[in-house]
Amino acid sequence: MPVATSAIDFAGLIRAGDLVVCGQATAEPRTLTEALAEQSFGLPPFRLMVGPVFSDTFNRADTSNISFLSYGVIGHARKLARAGRLDVVPSNYSAFCADFASGRHRADVVLVQLAVSADGRLSASLSRDYVIDAARRARLVIAEINPDAPFTCGAEWPDDVPIHLRIAARHPPLELPSDAPDEVSRRIAANTAALIADGSTLQFGVGKIPDAILSSLTHARHLGIHSGLINDAVVELIERGVVTNACKGIDPGITVTNQLIGTQRLYRFADRNKAVAMHPASYTHDHGVLSRINRLVAINSALQVGVDGSVNAETLNGVAIGAIGGQLDFVRGANASPGGRAIIALPAVAPDGSSRIVASVETVTTPRADVDAIVTEWGVAELRGCSLSERARRMIAIAAPQHRDRLTHQSKPMT
Structure with missing residues (x-):
């Protein structure tokens, strides 16, 4: 037609x-x-x-x-x-x-x-x-x-x-350039990068923090990509030889994604490129597929994280401003992956100055039982296998200093 x-x-x-x-x-x-x-x-x-x-x-x-x-x-x-x-x-x-x-x-x-x-x-x-x-x-x-x-x-x-x-079409495809990282996102990226071993396969979302994390990985070797989306930073890592997709265990040599979210640089790179495979969510987000990937590192974000490790990526003050998206799919997939890590990376403080580390979250997107590591600019809280009281101590340690005393008081029954 x-x-x-x-x-x-x-x-x-x-x-x-x-x-x-x-x-x-x-x-x-x-x-x-x-x-x-x-x-x-x-x-x-x-x-x-x-x-x-x-x-x-x-x-x-x-x-x-x-x-x-x-x-x-x-x-x-x-x-x-x-x-x-x-x-x-x-x-x-x-x-x-x-x-x-x-x-x-x-x-x-x-x-x-x-x-x-x-x-x-x-x-x-x-x-x-x-x-x-x-x-x-x-x-x-x-x-x-x-x-x-x-x-x-x-x-x-x-x-x-x-x-x-x-x-x-009257317009070229919409583009979403990466934001320049600020000091907070650079510190979060540095803390997260320390958890990513050579040979890991990455999943990540959209935004300043995942962009900063990817940009901080130029020292890594033989990384792979199996993600709900890819962006311009992935092209940079491939061209530098950092991403080879050689150690994934499945889809060797292939960057796997569900969406392209970036600029013409990414679009030109993906055009007719058999080394970039677009797959439906029945493959990119499937638990059985994810569990077969070697060292899958899922990197997602949140609006709040409770001191017990519960993650809220959906609402603030009763208003929906986020999404469940693929977070729980990939958290559980990474937890099942041999050598995998499930990382939630977020700033410790919201734009209004309030703490993103809270005594309890208003909506649970990822249950505390599924949480592995939480990362802020103040450090890493390793939560897998920890008791509630130990989780609270570790979470308060990566909250912004001005909020730690209040969180300690609010969390007394746990700590």
């Missing part, structure tokens, strides 16, 4: 009560989502499923006719959540994707950004997430064909999933 135009009229395509699913993060098909946002007030009320939102698409128009739904609150989705307009499905990323594959979640309309090869083959490009499974059962699939999107291996669009309408 030929590409028609970059213009689209959603009148008659969107029905009342429809669930519309669009590509997430850097895979957002902005030609389509911008048109949908601009036209939404004239459409019947519908729901829109989003993941991480790194554009301002939904903040620039009157989108009051849209009810937003997501598996977490990341990026600009926080503005929707604070306005009470985003409903959250509290699900592990692996389970959320599986629900589309099984039909528990059913999309009516799917909007997707695709790359095209010289011979006309299509690729989901920047994300091998739930969109293909959502499209398999959808009434209508609209594809934005983007000549600047990389054709990625493993994300090829299945021949048996029809595309009903194609339009030409």
Whole structure:
């Protein structure tokens, strides 16, 4: 089917009560989502499923006719959540994707950004997430064909999933450059790097701290990557010879990921590169797969960690501003991996000056029984196998000094 135009009229395509699913993060098909946002007030009320939102698409128009739904609150989705307009499905990323594959979640309309090869083959490009499974059962699939999107291996669009309408992209793919590390993130990175042995395989998230950690590993050797996402820092490590994927135990020589979140440097590197494999969450986040990886080091973050080790990555003051995402998938996978480590790395202090190490968390994302090591700029708390009282002592030692006396008082029954 030929590409028609970059213009689209959603009148008659969107029905009342429809669930519309669009590509997430850097895979957002902005030609389509911008048109949908601009036209939404004239459409019947519908729901829109989003993941991480790194554009301002939904903040620039009157989108009051849209009810937003997501598996977490990341990026600009926080503005929707604070306005009470985003409903959250509290699900592990692996389970959320599986629900589309099984039909528990059913999309009516799917909007997707695709790359095209010289011979006309299509690729989901920047994300091998739930969109293909959502499209398999959808009434209508609209594809934005983007000549600047990389054709990625493993994300090829299945021949048996029809595309009903194609339009030409008006924008290059969204980019998310790395933030320059600050002093706190550099100290956290140094403490975390000390836990990462040569030959480890890494999983990590998005943000200043994981970027700083990756940038601090230029001394390491024979690292591997098996992660829900990769970014520009991975390209740097591969080009320096730090990441070889030689010791993983599975997928030798291959960087495995579910999403690309970075800039054109990453996209050009991944384009038609068989050494970068895009896989669905049924592989990247699968416990059986993760447990077979040698020395899997899962690096995730949190909004709060309790002195007992319980991790909260979802809410503050009752408001959803984070996500379960793949944290628990990878924590449990790393704990089952031979020589694996599950690391939660976070600043000891929030932007408002409050302590991120707390007497008790308001929401438990990762239970204390699954926690291995907590890292702040003040050190490392090794918690695996520790009693509650010993956990409290170790956690208070890596809290910011100005909060330690209060935490010790609040934690008296444990300490």
